[in-house]
Amino acid sequence: MTYIAKPKFHHPGLKKNELGYTHRDYEGKISTLCAGCGHDSITASIIEACYELSIEPHRVAKISGIGCSSKTPDYFLGNSHGFNSVHGRMPSVLTGANLANRDLIYLGVSGDGDSASIGFGQFAHSIRRAVNMTYIVENNGVYGLTKGQFSATADRGSKSKKGVTNTDNAIDLVAIALQLGATFVARSFSGDKTQLVPLIAAAIRHKGASFIDVISPCIAFNNHAGSTKSFDYVREHNDAVNRLDVLVGRDPIAVDYAPGTVQMVEQHDGSKIALRKIDADYDPHDRLGAQTFLQKHAAKGQIVTGLLYVDPDAEDLHEHLNTVETPLNTLEADTLCPGSAVLDKFNASLR
Amino acid sequence: MPDKKPISSVNDFVVRFANVNGSGSASANEMFARAILRHGVPVSPRNIFPSNIQGLPTWYEVRVTEAGHLGARGGVDMMVAMNPQTWDKDVAGIEPGGYLFYDSTKPMPSTKFRDDITVIGVPLTAITNSTYTDPRQRQLFKNIIYLGSLSALLDMDPKLIEQLIGEQYKGKEKLLSSNVHALHLGRDWALQNLKCPTGLRVKKSDKVGDRIFIEGNSAAALGAVYGGATVCAWYPITPSSSVAEAFTAHCKKYRHDPATGKAKYAIVQGEDELASIGIVIGASWNGARAFTATSGPGISLMTEFIGLSYFAEIPAVIMNIQRAGPSTGMPTRTQQCDIIACAYASHGDTKHVLLFPEDPAEAFEFAAAAFDLAERLQTTIFLMLDLDIGMNHRLCRPLKWDDAKQYDRGKVMTAEMLDEGRDFGRYLDVDGDGIPYRTYPGTHPTKGSYFTRGTSRDRYARYSEEGTVYADNMQRLVRKFETAQDLVPRPLQANAERPTKYGVIYFGSTTPAMDEAIGLLEARGHQLDRLRIRAFPFHSSVASFLAEHDFVYVVEQNRDSQLRQLIVNENGIDPVRLVPIVHYDGSPITARFIAKAIGDHQDHLKVTPLRKAMS
Numbered sequence: 009m010t011y012i013a014k015p016k017f018h019h020p021g022l023k024k025n026e027l028g029y030t031h032r033d034y035e036g037k038i039s040t041l042c043a044g045c046g047h048d049s050i051t052a053s054i055i056e057a058c059y060e061l062s063i064e065p066h067r068v069a070k071i072s073g074i075g076c077s078s079k080t081p082d083y084f085l086g087n088s089h090g091f092n093s094v095h096g097r098m099p100s101v102l103t104g105a106n107l108a109n110r111d112l113i114y115l116g117v118s119g120d121g122d123s124a125s126i127g128f129g130q131f132a133h134s135i136r137r138a139v140n141m142t143y144i145v146e147n148n149g150v151y152g153l154t155k156g157q158f159s160a161t162a163d164r165g166s167k168s169k170k171g172v173t174n175t176d177n178a179i180d181l182v183a184i185a186l187q188l189g190a191t192f193v194a195r196s197f198s199g200d201k202t203q204l205v206p207l208i209a210a211a212i213r214h215k216g217a218s219f220i221d222v223i224s225p226c227i228a229f230n231n232h233a234g235s236t237k238s239f240d241y242v243r244e245h246n247d248a249v250n251r252l253d254v255l256v257g258r259d260p261i262a263v264d265y266a267p268g269t270v271q272m273v274e275q276h277d278g279s280k281i282a283l284r285k286i287d288a289d290y291d292p293h294d295r296l297g298a299q300t301f302l303q304k305h306a307a308k309g310q311i312v313t314g315l316l317y318v319d320p321d322a323e324d325l326h327e328h329l330n331t332v333e334t335p336l337n338t339l340e341a342d343t344l345c346p347g348s349a350v351l352d353k354f355n356a357s358l359r
Numbered sequence: 360m361p362d363k364k365p366i367s368s369v370n371d372f373v374v375r376f377a378n379v380n381g382s383g384s385a386s387a388n389e390m391f392a393r394a395i396l397r398h399g400v401p402v403s404p405r406n407i408f409p410s411n412i413q414g415l416p417t418w419y420e421v422r423v424t425e426a427g428h429l430g431a432r433g434g435v436d437m438m439v440a441m442n443p444q445t446w447d448k449d450v451a452g453i454e455p456g457g458y459l460f461y462d463s464t465k466p467m468p469s470t471k472f473r474d475d476i477t478v479i480g481v482p483l484t485a486i487t488n489s490t491y492t493d494p495r496q497r498q499l500f501k502n503i504i505y506l507g508s509l510s511a512l513l514d515m516d517p518k519l520i521e522q523l524i525g526e527q528y529k530g531k532e533k534l535l536s537s538n539v540h541a542l543h544l545g546r547d548w549a550l551q552n553l554k555c556p557t558g559l560r561v562k563k564s565d566k567v568g569d570r571i572f573i574e575g576n577s578a579a580a581l582g583a584v585y586g587g588a589t590v591c592a593w594y595p596i597t598p599s600s601s602v603a604e605a606f607t608a609h610c611k612k613y614r615h616d617p618a619t620g621k622a623k624y625a626i627v628q629g630e631d632e633l634a635s636i637g638i639v640i641g642a643s644w645n646g647a648r649a650f651t652a653t654s655g656p657g658i659s660l661m662t663e664f665i666g667l668s669y670f671a672e673i674p675a676v677i678m679n680i681q682r683a684g685p686s687t688g689m690p691t692r693t694q695q696c697d698i699i700a701c702a703y704a705s706h707g708d709t710k711h712v713l714l715f716p717e718d719p720a721e722a723f724e725f726a727a728a729a730f731d732l733a734e735r736l737q738t739t740i741f742l743m744l745d746l747d748i749g750m751n752h753r754l755c756r757p758l759k760w761d762d763a764k765q766y767d768r769g770k771v772m773t774a775e776m777l778d779e780g781r782d783f784g785r786y787l788d789v790d791g792d793g794i795p796y797r798t799y800p801g802t803h804p805t806k807g808s809y810f811t812r813g814t815s816r817d818r819y820a821r822y823s824e825e826g827t828v829y830a831d832n833m834q835r836l837v838r839k840f841e842t843a844q845d846l847v848p849r850p851l852q853a854n855a856e857r858p859t860k861y862g863v864i865y866f867g868s869t870t871p872a873m874d875e876a877i878g879l880l881e882a883r884g885h886q887l888d889r890l891r892i893r894a895f896p897f898h899s900s901v902a903s904f905l906a907e908h909d910f911v912y913v914v915e916q917n918r919d920s921q922l923r924q925l926i927v928n929e930n931g932i933d934p935v936r937l938v939p940i941v942h943y944d945g946s947p948i949t950a951r952f953i954a955k956a957i958g959d960h961q962d963h964l965k966v967t968p969l970r971k972a973m974s
Contacts, residue, residue, distance in 0.1 A: 031760050038855040039369035041739055044404060054820070064804060065804070065810060066801055066802070066803060066804045066805075067591075067801050069645070069800045069801070071641070076424070081810070082810050082822075082834035087805055087807055087808050088800070089798070089799075089801070089807075089808050089809065089811070090808075090810040090811065091641075091644060091810075091812075092810065092811065092812040092813070093637070093640070093641075093667065093811075093813070093903050094637070094663055094664060094667055094813065097633060097634075097637045099634075099636050099637075100592075100629070100633065100634040100635075100636075100637025100638050100641065101638075101640055101644070102641060102642075102643035103627065103634075103637070103638050103651060104590060104592065104637065104639060104640060104642035104643070104644070104645070104647075105642060105644060105645040105800070106626070106641075107589075107590050107625040107638070107641075107642050107647065108589070108641070108642040108643075108644075108645035108646055108647030108649070109645050109646065109647070109799075109800070110598070111799065112645075112800060112801050113655075115720075118652075126606060129631065129634075130631055130633070130637070131631070132630075133629075133630040135636060137627070163732065173546070175492060212954075221774075233841070279470050321577040322545040325625075325627075326625075328614025329622060329625050329626070329627075330621055331621060331622050331624075331625050332616055332619070332623050333621070336589040336590065336623070336624070336625065336647045337589070337642075337646035337647040337799065338644055338646075339587075339589060339623055340587070340765070340766060341587060341764065341765055341766050343623060344584075344587040344589065344614070344623060345584075345587060345760070345764075346584065346585065346613040346614075347760065347762050348759070348760045348761070348762050350613065351585075351759070351760050352757075354581070354758065355571050355757040355758055358571035358572050358573050359566075359569070359570075359571055359572065
């Protein structure tokens, strides 16, 4: 239905957020993905999270690689600059963009082919470098645009639509992100908006490398029996450790959670995450524990979802590089160029 | 006595040091070169080193040249043979009548020498062993001791060397005095035991002037500082690593906020060249001036991103310090072999701007200019250096900067312009020069945003696979490249004294050898007009130069005469009129080579003038 232009008018009574923007102000073009695609649900969650956080839409830079998932930045935040870059290279482009202007919000959207295969190195190194970003992988275990080849996140033993069994081991991006030092690590499911929206919101508010792996079934090529990334499979094997709410400038008491099951996490920017714990023993501040928990459940065939790890006091690349507060892209010759007097001295030192 | 008259020359000879990599000889050898400069005599030194850290042979060659010929000369007048591994080859390489300086501690059989050279033995090991006990000290001071002996043999003023030692070890009194001591150990031994000076002598002169002595990579890096680069992403690769390292050092000195101590730059050592260029593209897309430095293999890896920069029109500056290819090739040897690879980098129809500096001073200027060009043209600009310019100290004019200069940030539409109601089409050619306006991310709440992509799109950045829309955009990119012709540095022409039908085209590090070769050719009676190309796309004066001459030699340092190919291809001219003169063994091209190749061709032409033979 992509030939139908999206109408611009909307209901005058549409709810507005703190900045006076409606939900529609966070939308983009009409999706060209298959009807029912999990990625479109993630798009909807991103829109919802940005609306909820009252982010100025144009202050977000959306950067992606190549693939179905990487097309989605065109479908949300229509007033933001987007960059559909090179296959597997979103992380480096985002890193550069972030270095140029530390004041924008950086949303990296990628897929499992983009991040676990061709761009596995860039995924790893952007996490290592603690780039302040929200890195979302829309993970369907399959190459959609090229019609159904296995990706590197496809589980060993899972079956393709054509009936081929995958014999390669799967890469678990969440486990890798934890190992590489991401300071916000979560997994969710595209069909679980209640869990996903606050996770995205919390990731955006987090300073440092936030990583969310979102299982997002491909209804065209990976939603059949034998797939471990189908709607039915994920629903049956989903094991949520927690549910959360992000509180920005709101009184946490207003949230209706039974005391004792809610853990409050205050992030660096003052926003609070209310974690409604499902697994009572789960501690989201324990990186090592998170890794063990993840592996144990993976061995049992369970897909752990929720906020798996967060370090609320994380530092980012700009802090590591000790860069000035002013965005580098605004500096001009008067502050960047040492001038001719300095050059004369430099020349004199070379004689 | 040698059976050939010893070479006698003042301020015009070549000394070559044969050393073992990692033995600490580099700083002593460099001090030797600097000491001659302090005599007011120009030198042109070159490092000839292996792709190795310790143990393999390395050479340092110093051309002493009162006439100021800064290209490599070829041949060796004095060999300082400190490496037994390369002894035979080193001894064989000395010019007849030349000199061999060696460590005579252990006696050598006479068969190891030559009859037509002067052999000078100094018991360096014996002197060091009797003075020092620490093995590392023995090794390091041995280098200073031979420097001392050479100062006597070449009639150098020891005060000038002491001055250099003083500058190098300023504040480190102990090191300073022990180095001066070692210098005199070697000098005194030579004065007492040898005939000093030899036929090769350094005499004070005034030919250095206000020139500076700097490596091209350091100058290019400083050009990036002056040109306003704030983001540098790189991956180590010889011979380009010292660009990023020099940029880091310059930034530490010149780019920290004095009040807060914070950095007005960001340098990232990427995980590979793909990430490096990706970071550059991301930063430039977001309005910062960004660059990377690399060499041939890095260029190969970056080509996908270079195509994106061309097609999505994102500024980028790539400094390519060329080395001998293909593949890993000869990583520590020089060539100008990436001309075609850079001019047409990436799949599909692409063309890129190349700048060809001749020396460090121009590397500084062009590096700074590259950022203006990249933002003006919204595309990749290649700064094409090579190992010969990049990693050797070269005497060149002082670096200059005009304080009135503002950066040309190109066509950037601001929030104010958008509010005025200006029509923003990211790929809309509003001025007829093929260059569209861009907006930085985050400019305006409701206007000016667009989706950047490597896929085809219309003038308003909307995805389109319409043939006419695609072709329209590709044509505009051609117009933009034509605009570039008048923005890049123009070729420099120097005509022969008498009118001539013959011309020569050359570029980059070939320049000093070419300038010298002209003199040699004139002496042989050959007159040539010269055109030094400084950029691609070629200015219209290149076509005029070709039209004005019957034959034009194209001198370059690669096998396939790549610049000639580019000229033929871009100007659509008859290739027969462009004679390739190529040098590609990894050593820097010499005036002797050029003069012989062109001279022989010219002599041949005179025997059977082609036009007469045809008519």
